[in-house]
Each structure stands twice: as C-alpha cells, then as structure tokens.
Amino acid sequence: MSGFKRLIPHLFTAGNLIGGVLAIIFALTGRLEWAPYCIFISAFLDFFDGFAARLLKVPSEMGKQLDSLADMVTFGVAPGVIVLMLVKLSILSKWAMPRLGYHDWQYDYFVLTDFTVLDRIFQSEIISPYSSIGNQTQFLFCWLPWFALLIPVMSMFRLAKFNLDTRQSDSFIGLPTPANTLFFASLPLILIQLSGSNSGWQMWVSNLILNPWFLIIAAVIMSIMLVAELPLFALKFKTFGWKGNEIRYIFLTLCAVMLATLWWLAIPLIIILYILLSLIQNLRTR
Numbered sequence: 001m002s003g004f005k006r007l008i009p010h011l012f013t014a015g016n017l018i019g020g021v022l023a024i025i026f027a028l029t030g031r032l033e034w035a036p037y038c039i040f041i042s043a044f045l046d047f048f049d050g051f052a053a054r055l056l057k058v059p060s061e062m063g064k065q066l067d068s069l070a071d072m073v074t075f076g077v078a079p080g081v082i083v084l085m086l087v088k089l090s091i092l093s094k095w096a097m098p099r100l101g102y103h104d105w106q107y108d109y110f111v112l113t114d115f116t117v118l119d120r121i122f123q124s125e126i127i128s129p130y131s132s133i134g135n136q137t138q139f140l141f142c143w144l145p146w147f148a149l150l151i152p153v154m155s156m157f158r159l160a161k162f163n164l165d166t167r168q169s170d171s172f173i174g175l176p177t178p179a180n181t182l183f184f185a186s187l188p189l190i191l192i193q194l195s196g197s198n199s200g201w202q203m204w205v206s207n208l209i210l211n212p213w214f215l216i217i218a219a220v221i222m223s224i225m226l227v228a229e230l231p232l233f234a235l236k237f238k239t240f241g242w243k244g245n246e247i248r249y250i251f252l253t254l255c256a257v258m259l260a261t262l263w264w265l266a267i268p269l270i271i272i273l274y275i276l277l278s279l280i281q282n283l284r285t286r
Contacts, residue, residue, distance in 0.1 A: 006060065012049035013066045016042045020074025023185075027081045032089070033192055035082055036185040042074040043178050068159050075177035076155030079184045083148035083219050086187060090210040091140050140212065147216045154223035155180070161227065172232040175225040179271050183222060186267035193264050205265065225275070232278040247281050 019042030023035040046067070053063055155177050167173055187209050194202045208214050233247055254273060258266035 009049045009053040009063050010066060012045045012052055013063065013070050015045040016049065016067075016074055017070035018042075019045065020070065020078045023074070023078040024081050027078070027085050032082065032085060032188040035078070036189050039074065039078060039181055039185040042070075043182065046071065046074070046178065064163070068163055071159055071177060072152075072156060075181040076152040076159065079155075079181040080148050080151035082188070083151060083184050083215055084145045086184075086209075087145040087148060087212045087215050090212040090215060091144065093210055144212055144216060148219050150223045151180070151184075151219055154226045158226040171234050174228050174230055175222065175232065175275070177226065179274065180222050180226060183268045183271040184219075186264050189264040190268075230275075230278070231282055232274070233281055247277055251277055 019038040023038035023042070026032065026034040026038065049063070049067060053060070158174055158177055161174070162172075162176075165173060191206060191209055194206045233251075235248055235252075251274065255266070255270050258269055258273075262269065
C-alpha cells in the first residue's frame with residue numbers, strides 16, 4: 001500500500017507531461033485552439049502532484065526531479081511552440097494572404113479553424129515562379145518564428161535555478177514558468193473570443209496578438225523575466241488574516257473580477273497584474 005501511495009503523486013506528474021505533449025502536437029498540427037486546454041489541465045495536475053505528496057506524506061527527491069522534467073515540456077517547450085506557430089500565423093494572416101487576394105473574413109476564417117490549409121497555400125506560393133508574396137514576407141516567415149525558441153531555453157535555466165535556489169521557499173525570484181506559459185497559451189483563445197467582433201478595442205486587441213513583432217518582443221521580455229533577479233510573491237498563506245496577506249487578497253479579488261468580466265482576455269492581464277503588484281510590494285518593503 002505504501003508503494004501505491006508513493007506512486008499517486010507521480011501519476012499527477014505523468015498527466016502533466018502528457019498534457020504538455022498533447023499541447024505541442026495540437027499546436028504543430030494546426031489545432032492551436034486545443035493546445036491551451038491541455039496546458040490548463042497540466043497546470044492543474046502540476047499543482048496537485050506536490051499537494052498529493054504532502055497530503056500523503058510521501059515527498060521524494062525523485063518526485064522533485066520528475067516534476068521539473070515534466071514542467072520543461074509543458075511550461076518550456078509547449079509555450080515556445082505555441083508562440084512559434086502564432087508568429088507564423090500572424091505573418092500569413094496579416095501580410096501574406098492579403099497579397100494573395102484573400103479578404104479579411106476569408107483569411108480570418110482560415111486562421112481560426114485550419115492553419116494547415118493556410119500554410120499549404122503560402123508554401124505553394126513560395127515555390128511558385130510567379131509568387132506575388134514578396135521576398136521580405138518570405139524571409140520573415142522562414143526566420144522570425146524561430147525567436148520563439150528563446151522561451152524553452154530560458155525556461156530550462158529558470159527550472160534549474162528554482163531547484164537549486166534556497167531563497168524561493170516562500171516567494172519566487174523571477175517569473176514562474178507556469179505564469180509565463182499561461183500568458184502565451186491564452187492568446188489563441190482570445191483570438192477566438194474576439195473573432196467576428198466589430199468593436200474598436202476588440203479589433204485592436206486581435207490585431208495586436210496577430211502582430212509578429214508584438215509576439216516576438218513579448219517572448220523576449222517574458223523570457224528575460226524568467227531568469228531575472230525579480231522577487232515575486234507566492235500565493236502561500238501561512239495565516240488567513242488580512243495582515244501580511246494584503247497583496248494576495250487584493251490580487252485574488254482582482255483576478256476574480258477580471259475573469260468574470262473579460263474571460264480569456266483576463267489571463268494575460270492577470271499575469272501583468274501579478275508582476276506589477278510584486279513590484280509595488282518590493283518598493284514598499286524597501
């Protein structure tokens with residue numbers, strides 16, 4: 001029975017890994033809208049593997065190593081692949097397809113349903129001697145998306161640093177990899193949420209997400225924050241009183257309000273809010 005108890009937390013970790021692998025597969029096969037759901041399930045399982053180990057009193061060094069290996073896939077490789085595909089999508093939808101005669105509603109439908117069709121059209125134009133896309137667009141499509149691989153590289157350093165850094169028992173130093181992953185994983189769902197809207201601010205948000213330069217700059221900034229010497233508060237309550245937990249209660253309250261009103265759009269805003277509140281707390285403690 002004790003052997004089975006030790007296995008239970010590892011099963012949660014295995015589920016985390018499987019979710020990450022599925023997210024990568026969905027992203028690479030043009031089903032970006034499914035990848036975020038796999039990430040969300042993995043994040044849930046990632047929380048419960050440690051919780052189960054503490055509850056069953058079976059923490060182990062092996063469990064810690066397995067958790068980091070699974071996190072590298074789910075919160076390192078998967079977000080990098082999602083951003084890579086989003087950058088390709090943005091170049092296709094905003095620059096390439098209009099030159100091929102597709103109007104907004106046509107290529108918007110392709111973007112949100114079947115990326116593989118869009119990609120095949122573009123690839124046929126690249127190899128065509130009568131290509132009308134242009135050398136600059138071809139160059140960007142071939143090289144710009146690979147900047148997204150900075151995310152898994154910096155996530156690797158972040159996870160290794162977390163395992164060795166004894167200062168991160170009650171708080172974090174640098175942005176946690178799950179927070180970084182949730183930021184980027186929510187973007188395809190936001191595009192679907194805002195699809196077909198004629199509202200000015202909603203169209204502005206969609207255009208921002210489908211701007212390759214925004215995606216790359218965001219990937220670089222968030223990757224740097226993964227390893228930055230930036231103290232960030234953790235949602236660990238030693239007591240449930242207001243004193244000492246003010247920042248946590250404010251954060252959770254604002255999260256609930258944003259999720260109820262903005263749905264998927266709330267997720268990247270919550271990550272930004274988390275960073276800003278941590279900076280405010282750091283200034284107060286100084």
